[in-house]
Amino acid sequence: MCLIVFAWQVIPGTPLVAAANRDEFYERPALPADWWEDHPTVYAGRDVQGGGTWLGITRDGRFAGLTNIRAPADKRSDAPSRGALVADYLCGHMSPREYVDGLAAGAAAFNGFNLLVGDVDTLIWYSNARDPDHRSGKPLAPGIYGLSNGALDTPWPKVVKTKAQFASLLCQGAPPDAYFEMLSDTTRAPDCRLPQTGVDLERESMLSAVCIESPHYGTRASTLVQLHASRTAQLTERALR
Numbered sequence: 001m002c003l004i005v006f007a008w009q010v011i012p013g014t015p016l017v018a019a020a021n022r023d024e025f026y027e028r029p030a031l032p033a034d035w036w037e038d039h040p041t042v043y044a045g046r047d048v049q050g051g052g053t054w055l056g057i058t059r060d061g062r063f064a065g066l067t068n069i070r071a072p073a074d075k076r077s078d079a080p081s082r083g084a085l086v087a088d089y090l091c092g093h094m095s096p097r098e099y100v101d102g103l104a105a106g107a108a109a110f111n112g113f114n115l116l117v118g119d120v121d122t123l124i125w126y127s128n129a130r131d132p133d134h135r136s137g138k139p140l141a142p143g144i145y146g147l148s149n150g151a152l153d154t155p156w157p158k159v160v161k162t163k164a165q166f167a168s169l170l171c172q173g174a175p176p177d178a179y180f181e182m183l184s185d186t187t188r189a190p191d192c193r194l195p196q197t198g199v200d201l202e203r204e205s206m207l208s209a210v211c212i213e214s215p216h217y218g219t220r221a222s223t224l225v226q227l228h229a230s231r232t233a234q235l236t237e238r239a240l241r
Contacts, residue, residue, distance in 0.1 A: 002149055002219075003158060003183075003210060004055075004065050004116065005166040008123050009142035015120045016063060016227040019166060019179045021219045022054050023212050026241055030220065033237040039091045043235055045221065052083020055223055056090050061231035062119045064089045069112025069129050070149035070197040070207075079111045089117045096122045100137045103128075114147055120227055125152050144170075149207075150195070157189035158210045176224055180238055183222040185210040211240075 006018035022045070024030070029048035033056070036042045044056025055065035064086040089099050096117045103115075107128035115126045126137040129151060144167050145152060146159035153159070165182045172178075189208035191201065199207070212218040220241050226234045 004147045005162045007144045018225040020223045022221045042090045047083045050081030050083045052087040057233040057235045061233045064117045067114045072198045082113045096124045100126045157193045
């Protein structure tokens with residue numbers, strides 16, 4: 001999952017609205033969003049290789065989502081799958097605070113990640129980024145946020161652009177199709193605005209689009225999530241590949 005924009009406690013009656021794109025290698029097998037047979041309260045896609053998921057909800061209004069930290073120099077091939085971090089929260093019964101507090105001891109074993117865990121009352125962002133300034137596990141205040149492959153609200157071009165469009169759609173009371181149209185934007189950022197994350201310029205440019213297209217890697221699915229004050233949740237997924 002490489003882009004999540006979300007409104008927390010902004011819309012009356014709907015504490016969380018989130019729009020997200022999952023970016024992944026096309027060859028990595030995955031199942032579309034559905035109720036899990038082994039955990040019937042969980043509705044999410046599933047990474048067949050690792051067994052976890054990138055984003056999901058539960059019947060009682062819990063939510064979790066994850067993005068990777070882009071730090072190629074720090075990536076370890078023997079690290080456990082980060083999708084387990086989302087799945088373990090959704091399949092368990094801990095509060096967001098309890099779950100995040102329990103991550104500290106083992107978080108360093110994973111490659112870099114951003115994790116959102118929440119329910120209708122609390123939403124927490126947690127990162128295991130090596131940079132102490134980006135490491136956090138704090139409840140979020142009401143507002144509109146963007147998360148890609150840096151820290152929360154890092155002003156990469158696609159984060160800035162999508163947050164602004166997302167806010168506009170919320171103000172308009174736009175239908176779901178408008179959010180999916182926003183997530184389908186394949187425009188790349190100008191080279192002069194690209195961040196420097198340790199990959200070459202051509203790859204940085206390819207990754208700058210909201211909806212990524214390339215021969216072997218790109219946006220696999222777009223998702224719209226709503227958590228309602230009634231402790232119900234909705235997740236709509238549109239598969240692209």
